[in-house]
Amino acid sequence: MRAIIQADIVCDKARLFAKSAEQAAKTECDATIRDLSLRLAHSRIIELEEKLAQMSRLAHEDQLTGILNRRGCDSAFTRELSRCRRSNAPLSLAALDIDDFKRINDEYGHAAGDAALVHFTKIISANIRTSDIFARTGGEEFLIVLPDTRIEHAALTVARLQKAMSLARLQTGQTSLELTFSVGIARLQPCDTAEGLIERADFGTRTAKKNGKNCMVCT
Numbered sequence: 163m164r165a166i167i168q169a170d171i172v173c174d175k176a177r178l179f180a181k182s183a184e185q186a187a188k189t190e191c192d193a194t195i196r197d198l199s200l201r202l203a204h205s206r207i208i209e210l211e212e213k214l215a216q217m218s219r220l221a222h223e224d225q226l227t228g229i230l231n232r233r234g235c236d237s238a239f240t241r242e243l244s245r246c247r248r249s250n251a252p253l254s255l256a257a258l259d260i261d262d263f264k265r266i267n268d269e270y271g272h273a274a275g276d277a278a279l280v281h282f283t284k285i286i287s288a289n290i291r292t293s294d295i296f297a298r299t300g301g302e303e304f305l306i307v308l309p310d311t312r313i314e315h316a317a318l319t320v321a322r323l324q325k326a327m328s329l330a331r332l333q334t335g336q337t338s339l340e341l342t343f344s345v346g347i348a349r350l351q352p353c354d355t356a357e358g359l360i361e362r363a364d365f366g367t368r369t370a371k372k373n374g375k376n377c378m379v380c381t
């Protein structure tokens with residue numbers, strides 16, 4: 163009888179032990195699943211953040227030349243405008259328009275026109291400061307925002323760009339082409355909006371075209 167009671171006690175203990183072992187295993191399993199889910203969620207968030215950053219880059223970038231497009235220019239320009247205003251620093255804006263670009267397309271084909279745009283972008287990018295903002299704002303139209311730069315220095319920069327462009331001729335098949343461009347330069351004035359400043363620079367570009375192209379007009 164005593165042996166039977168002892169056997170029951172041992173069985174109860176064994177059952178209790180098995181139950182708590184099962185509970186411990188379940189808790190550990192739940193924790194592992196929670197940990198795995200958290201890790202998965204974390205890597206998914208990182209993946210989505212990377213995709214978002216890539217989409218934002220694409221939305222602000224010109225597909226052909228890889229420089230900023232109009233949208234990218236707007237946000238960078240607005241930021242620099244506020245910064246220069248706050249620190250009372252000068253800022254100049256140059257609006258560039260390649261001369262007779264239609265003729266390149268018409269005479270050498272659209273692919274040559276595209277190559278000319280890429281060539282133009284490379285030469286300008288290589289000859290401005292990294293702090294300048296360079297953007298393609300239309301077909302053959304570009305803007306350069308020159309923060310912390312007085313208009314006289316912006317004019318010197320543009321003259322250097324025109325020189326560099328005339329030296330770096332574009333090879334199209336058997337022909338070597340010289341790209342020229344007309345430029346309007348405007349300086350930031352106290353009550354200027356971004357649009358007002360762009361409009362003044364554009365007016366300068368139109369005047370430079372009327373003056374015979376391949377020149378600059380400061381407004």
Ligand SMILES: Nc1nc2c(ncn2[C@@H]2O[C@H](COP(=O)(O)OP(=O)(O)OP(=O)(O)O)[C@@H](O)[C@H]2O)c(=O)[nH]1
Binds near residue numbers: 300
């Ligand atoms: N290849 C190529 N051509 C483009 C692109 N975007 C615009 N164009 C062309 O650029 C040309 C612009 O012509 P116009 O506005 O007459 O200007 P332009 O010939 O430079 O004349 P001016 O401004 O007076 O010197 C048009 O033929 C457009 O088709 C592009 O991404 N690639």
